Amino acid sequence: MGGVDVYLETGRLRLRRFTSADADLLVELDSDPEVMRFLTGQPTPRAEIERVVLPRILKLYDEHPQLGTFAAQQKSDGAFVGWFGLQPTKEPQTVDVGYRLNRVAWGKGFATEGTKALIDKAFGELGMERVVADTMAVNHRSRAVMRRSGLRFVRIVHEHFDDPLPGTEFGEVEYAVDRRTWEAGRRA
Template identity: 45%
Template sequence: MEILLETARLRLRRFTGEDVDHLFALDNDPEVMRYLNGGVPTLRQVVEQKILPGFMQIDPVQPAFGFWAAEMRECGEFVGWFSLRPLPQNPHHAALGYRLVRAAWGQGLATEGVRALICKGFAELGLVRVVATTYEHNVASRRVMEKVGMTLVRRFRLTPEALQATDTFHTEDLEVWDGDDVEYALDKLDWEKQQ
């Protein structure tokens, strides 16, 4: 089992084929998917053939980037995933992502995992900026970003093309929501001042 990092309570490890049931359950909880696709369930075939294979891809040049299964250190229970991926337009900027099972909400696990990934990105991976996005009404996710020192940098509307290009969930419904997405960012210099 390849482990990226461990925190006080979490272990982030590579995804394996055995995680299909975990991802299927996660993406079929309507509350988990509420701000992603309106709570629409993801077909098991989509999880098996698109999502999990994408999560298992490893870039041999930058193996520390990608998607990581999150589990509790003490018992190994799957609680979701985190991702850190370089942006195509600037390899020193990375997009951060996370999705946790509902049973793990409200315990500070998202903040703990995000904080650890940001630290790894700035201290070890040569990043100078980390960004994350969410739907404007996803208050819990926005609070996580703010707790780790990220600040709101822009509001934007997703296009149908952007929805179709996403790799963290799949939907046939390309209707754009009546609301904005928001992007938060943290620069390395600002992160260093917080340490």
């Protein structure tokens, strides 16, 4: 298999598998405090990306060849805009969709475009029955992306964190869509 391992393409984005050579992309993405605001609240150290984050991404490709975390590049110029993921969950035939984008890519509709494409792939190609997503309740931008992508609010979950981020007290929100709802939306 030569070249880039493309997972899917949208109108403006190409999603490909990460490789062991991509640590710099992840370090750059996770070094922006605004990008990390609703995640860990701080940059991810390079050593953690090289020893934990990237190996975990690569290992998942072996364990779940149809799923994983994928580097997103603009088709127009190849620029790295962040990642999108379709992750296994504890529930059979249920996957978790998510993304993390560079700040320069915010507000351009990439998050919705990539998320919708992953949802379509999960149902149309991978035969999944449910797609879920979650974020902090106070992360209104991500919640808007979830709604625009066809996901619907399910519930708020309150978890205990020893060192909570600002806004944690409002909980985590879960959004989801099932196959029947997705199919009805495609016929509408």
